[in-house]
Amino acid sequence: MLQRRIDDHAPPSRESMREAQEIFFKHLKRVGLKHTDQRDTILRTFLETRDHLSTDELFRLVRKKDAKIGFTTVYRTLKLLAECGLASAVPFPDGMARYEHQFNRRNHHHMVCTECDASVEFFSPEVNKLEEEIGRKYHFDATRHNFQIYGVCEDCRKKSRRAI
Amino acid sequence: MLQRRIDDHAPPSRESMREAQEIFFKHLKRVGLKHTDQRDTILRTFLETRDHLSTDELFRLVRKKDAKIGFTTVYRTLKLLAECGLASAVPFPDGMARYEHQFNRRNHHHMVCTECDASVEFFSPEVNKLEEEIGRKYHFDATRHNFQIYGVCEDCRKKSRRAI
DNA sequence: GGTATAATGAAAATGAATTTCATTTTCATT
DNA sequence: AATGAAAATGAAATTCATTTTCATTATACC
Numbered sequence: 001m002l003q004r005r006i007d008d009h010a011p012p013s014r015e016s017m018r019e020a021q022e023i024f025f026k027h028l029k030r031v032g033l034k035h036t037d038q039r040d041t042i043l044r045t046f047l048e049t050r051d052h053l054s055t056d057e058l059f060r061l062v063r064k065k066d067a068k069i070g071f072t073t074v075y076r077t078l079k080l081l082a083e084c085g086l087a088s089a090v091p092f093p094d095g096m097a098r099y100e101h102q103f104n105r106r107n108h109h110h111m112v113c114t115e116c117d118a119s120v121e122f123f124s125p126e127v128n129k130l131e132e133e134i135g136r137k138y139h140f141d142a143t144r145h146n147f148q149i150y151g152v153c154e155d156c157r158k159k160s161r162r163a164i
Numbered sequence: 165m166l167q168r169r170i171d172d173h174a175p176p177s178r179e180s181m182r183e184a185q186e187i188f189f190k191h192l193k194r195v196g197l198k199h200t201d202q203r204d205t206i207l208r209t210f211l212e213t214r215d216h217l218s219t220d221e222l223f224r225l226v227r228k229k230d231a232k233i234g235f236t237t238v239y240r241t242l243k244l245l246a247e248c249g250l251a252s253a254v255p256f257p258d259g260m261a262r263y264e265h266q267f268n269r270r271n272h273h274h275m276v277c278t279e280c281d282a283s284v285e286f287f288s289p290e291v292n293k294l295e296e297e298i299g300r301k302y303h304f305d306a307t308r309h310n311f312q313i314y315g316v317c318e319d320c321r322k323k324s325r326r327a328i
Numbered sequence: 329g330g331t332a333t334a335a336t337g338a339a340a341a342t343g344a345a346t347t348t349c350a351t352t353t354t355c356a357t358t
Numbered sequence: 359a360a361t362g363a364a365a366a367t368g369a370a371a372t373t374c375a376t377t378t379t380c381a382t383t384a385t386a387c388c
Contacts, residue, residue, distance in 0.1 A: 034354050034365060055345080070368035075345075091255030091310070095376090096344075111304050120302050124294060131313050138284050140275050142315035146255070149295050151306035198334055198385050220375080234337035239376075259345085260375070 012047050012103065020047055020086055020103045027084035038069050042077040043086070052090050052098040052119065091146060092117075109147040115156035176211050176267065184211055184250055184267045191248035202233050206241040207250070216254050216262040216283065255310060256281075273311040279320035 012020070024043055025035055045062045046053070053061075059074040078099055081087035087099045092112065107128055111120045127147050135142030152160075176184070188207055189199055209226045210217070217225075223238040242263055245251035251263045256276065271292055275284045291311050299306030316324075 032365085036354075036366065038367075068368090072346090072368055072370095073366080076366090095261065097259060111298065111302055111306070113304070114307070120304070122298050122302065124298065126290065126294060127311075130288060130290060134275065134286050134288070134313055135315055138275055138286065139318040140277070140284070140313070140315040141317075141321060142275070142313050143278070144315075145311065145313040147291075147309065147311045149298055149304070149306050149309040151299055151304040151308075153305075154303040157305060196334085200335065200385075202336075218375085232337090236337055236377090237335080240335085 011050070016103060017044065017047055020101075023084060023103075024081065024086060027080070031083075033080070038066070038073050039077050039080070041066050041069060042074055043081065046078075046081065046087065046099075047101055047103060049101075052092065052100050054096045054098050058099075088144075091148075109149075111149045111151065113153035113156055114150050115152050115160075118153055118155075120153075175214070180267060181208065181211055184265075187248060187267075188245065188250060191244070195247075197244070202230070202237050203241050203244070205230050205233060206238055207245065210242075210245065210251065210263075211265055211267060213265075216256065216264050218260045218262050222263075252308075255312070273313075275313045275315065277317035277320055278314050279316050279324075282317055282319075284317075 021040070021043060024039070028035055028039070042058070042062050045065060046058060049058075049061065051057070055075050055078055056071070058078065059069075059071045062069050062074055078087060081101075082089065082099065086101060086103055088102050090098050090100050090110070092098050094117075108121045108123050109127060111122060113119070124147075127145070131142050131145045134140075185204070185207060188203070192199055192203070206222070206226050209229060210222060213222075213225065215221070219239050219242055220235070222242065223233075223235045226233050226238055242251060245265075246253065246263065250265060250267055252266050254262050254264050254274065256262050258281070272285045272287050273291060275286060277283070288311075291309070295306050295309045298304075
């Protein structure tokens, strides 16, 4: 099931799409891999979504554009995208590996409703500051962080109140 | 592999062990389940560790105390412990389900070394405050959060410097 | 102590993640 | 444009953690 998502982001512009493609293909070049149509289709599909996708969910979307692309290729491409920083894994409570794209996005965090799995993004510069401070304190070279808040959203709260 | 862990906590006192057992057995009573030797052994083993354990890792530790306890029982007991709040799942980058015990522990967060998987705990009241604020802002009834910082620890940094 | 109910644990099932391998495609070099 | 080495692809198989099934055993209420 695709996750419901509540945020205020626009889809990527043609410009930023091109920029992401360039990043990807430079990465491929660097590690001696080849540019293929499949990889291009998968990257474009991924950037067009605004969700936290499992490999299988992305596969289904990709298949709409090109029914001949296999699951395995999506799986491997997603790993490549993560390698070059265009995608990153987000741990969700359902335990399945989920990715979101990191291109042209402000550093953000998630609130997840434990009832309906809706996720809301929020932005908190304080958290970024904390990452830095804590890293210094423990002599870690901090590179990234995860921050998710779990709770029950307004809709689900209303629903369960009605159910009583 | 058991994770290396760096923190400043003492093992649980006899007192707090008894208290946790009481919480557990009251929970069993409440949901109509029975008190068994296996469950007791598993709870004690779990509380004695200071690590983030996968089901399999806990199973191996439990087996040292009672070789007849099966994996399935450990698996199910861990779920029960999570239900009553004595254990909680911690998402780690290796993707395996890991639990840590929550008994008599200050609300804490983790720094994880992406090289050696060592984890360091840290405590940040600011993060708890943030949970509350963000929840209010987005009309979420916030109940808990995850916060992990990833980076490279001092040891690994030294090692990789030597390797050059 | 007897009996109903739940627990146990071995084995099987499930399902996501990963690997294998035969075939096809890419791309640098003719 | 043709060649060929290297890599990509994708279907199928495998791996492996997790979860369920089910026959047997243990618990606890009477």
